[in-house]
Amino acid sequence: MSESDSRMTTWPKAPVELPTLDGNVHVWAVRLDDTRVDLDGGRELLSPDERERVARFHFDLHRRRYLIAHIALHEILARYLPLDPAQLWFELGTNGKPKLAPALAAHGVDFNLSHSHEMALVAVNRFGEIGVDIEYARPEFKFQEIAERFFTAREVAALRGLPANLQRQAFFKCWTSKEAFLKAKGTGLSGKLDEVEITLGAPEQVRIGASVPGWSLSELTPGDGYEGALLIAGGALPAICYRWQSD
Template identity: 40%
Template sequence: MTAAEWPTGERGPVRQPTVWHIDLTLDEAGQRTCLAALSDDERARAARFLRLEDRDRYAASHAALRRILASALGTNPALLRFRLGPSGKPELDAPWRDRLEFNLSHSGSVGLIGLSPAARIGVDVEWMRPLPDCLSLARSHFARPEIAALEALPSAERQAAFYACWTRKEAFVKALGSGLSFPLDGFVVAVPPEPPALVSIGGSTGAASAWSLQHLDLGAGHVGAVAIESAGAACLFRSLGADWASRPA
């Protein structure tokens, strides 16, 4: 399923893992609406971006996060409060603490929001800018089986496979909430043309089998992935639609 085919419209309570696709390219009215939807702290952080484009996309992605979480929790987006977990991963604060797992990623014009009622979830999206040195980057950060798989590919296929591998790894690390404390070469994911999967964690295939990885075809030069701490997890895919910022929350 490509992003253009994802059903649109907000839903109620989250009963299974769900990934939302967000179009972050908004007109001036939409940008103002998103900024107004943020907390004072979020607006202050947005103001620190040097590039206007980065500020607008930060505001849009976080306004969308508030909108989607509020719909799932049955509350007003402005009332939501957040805290940092033990490893620095954002979490919902009281009175919604432990009600819902979520994760946010944005790159270029695309945002992804993952929600899960219980299992940990992580999402990652990357805009695929040209990377002639992708093999060098892989050798610096990836696990040996991943490097070998990329080296074996024809050069014309290598960049797309690198980005697919990168997003799968980032989605898993984001689901853990461990940040940089969990090294990217400490676990192995499948590299295209192999289907997405977590192969091993610290050399253990048993630990990896408790997770699901899915590839996301996002179009417009973007690629993404979702990691869910549930074997064989079924995941819903939805989109807010291009006019989301102009609709009442």
């Protein structure tokens, strides 16, 4: 692992032979500032719709982040199907949630992608809805205002009740958990936001609780400065976390 890889995430590189998805889910961390990724070669893996998106970005920074996230998405999913990464294409499900195209659905692989700042997460599940969210906990972000706008009165009170040094982390844990719910269900902004609750675990540890029948929430710790959450349909499954590296 290079020094900069280990600064970004401590998740290990995946083994050549991946464990099966039976009985667990896999979550991959992708560095979006990885200068080793062959952007021109990788662009060839993308579907026509994705290439059109790439062409529409005004800023190189946003184009580069999207490209690396989607190159990784193709390379990661191709390992499970198994197919050539360039043979994958997607369709939008209800409320715009990307899915593998119906012709590939028989493989039973569900996924969800999230990106923030210089990191993306790709979560992969077998035969079950999945949602993942990552947020870079920007130090200057005015989280109190956002909490007051989107969180429930109980959550705002719980947040305010935490020691000041834990509030930012608690906000981002709660936010990513809510987003992961919305993304798993594919409801986007039409979904409810009040199904997650902040609690304070001992000692001085922020925990997020959620009890929604039929869904399981897990916190993710993808790397320094980032918070993440994973939501799957059904009972809780262990998440095996890997770091994606372009080969």
